[in-house]
Amino acid sequence: xxxxxxxxxxxxxxxxxxxxxxxxxxxxxxxxxxxxxxxxxxxxxxxxxxxxxxxxxxxxxxxxxxxxxxxxxxxxxxxxxxxxxxxxxxxxxxxxxxxxxxxxxxxxxxxxxxxxx
Amino acid sequence: xxxxxxxxxxxxxxxxxxxxxxxxxxxxxxxxxxxxxxxxxxxxxxxxxxxxxxxxxxxxxxxxxxxxxxxxxxxxxxxxxxxxxxxxxxxxxxxxxxxxxxxxxxxxxxxxxx
Numbered sequence: 001x002x003x004x005x006x007x008x009x010x011x012x013x014x015x016x017x018x019x020x021x022x023x024x025x026x027x028x029x030x031x032x033x034x035x036x037x038x039x040x041x042x043x044x045x046x047x048x049x050x051x052x053x054x055x056x057x058x059x060x061x062x063x064x065x066x067x068x069x070x071x072x073x074x075x076x077x078x079x080x081x082x083x084x085x086x087x088x089x090x091x092x093x094x095x096x097x098x099x100x101x102x103x104x105x106x107x108x109x110x111x112x113x114x115x116x117x
Numbered sequence: 118x119x120x121x122x123x124x125x126x127x128x129x130x131x132x133x134x135x136x137x138x139x140x141x142x143x144x145x146x147x148x149x150x151x152x153x154x155x156x157x158x159x160x161x162x163x164x165x166x167x168x169x170x171x172x173x174x175x176x177x178x179x180x181x182x183x184x185x186x187x188x189x190x191x192x193x194x195x196x197x198x199x200x201x202x203x204x205x206x207x208x209x210x211x212x213x214x215x216x217x218x219x220x221x222x223x224x225x226x227x228x229x230x231x
Binding site for chain 2: 035043044045047050091095100102104105106107108109110
């Protein structure tokens with residue numbers, strides 16, 4: 001079953017405007033972590049922001065912030081004041097525990113963001 | 118600077134040969150390393166989890182004998198693609214976790230089998 005859902009294959013945003021990338025998740029764990037990563041064309045994975053399941057406040061990191069709605073199981077990424085360099089693939093990910101111990105991280109399908117000048 | 122160093126960044130090999138990809142953790146000990154595979158324009162799919170000094174845990178559908186994982190030390194984990202075929206061509210990337218929650222990724226290896 002799909003555990004991380006990103007419904008927007010591609011998004012366009014005008015430079016200097018804000019954009020929201022959607023992500024919903026499904027888990028039966030009480031404790032889990034939610035991440036957003038940026039992947040430019042070079043392929044490297046760049047960590048952007050983290051939200052723990054017990055964090056009551058929405059996480060913020062510079063121009064990145066999360067709209068975390070636990071009851072709805074959604075963790076949308078908001079990028080403010082978009083820049084041309086923000087054009088990339090964005091992945092939502094969830095870390096959850098394994099039945100056999102330890103944990104693993106699963107990724108959504110990704111959203112490709114295009115920032116227009 | 119890079120926390121996880123992955124080499125090679127790209128490799129082209131002939132069908133039937135084996136290719137080894139290395140991931141080294143820099144300045145810290147990585148007891149666990151995750152190996153992912155990413156096809157063009159697709160997401161990262163977890164292949165296996167390696168733990169230092171023990172056998173790797175493979176995800177369902179991943180052939181253990183084809184994708185050999187070794188995690189012999191706290192700073193080095195390797196993935197060997199054995200008897201590579203064109204369908205193994207993909208982007209392979211490793212990841213580990215530091216003291217905090219953030220995951221550190223290698224730079225990735227683009228494998229092309231001809």
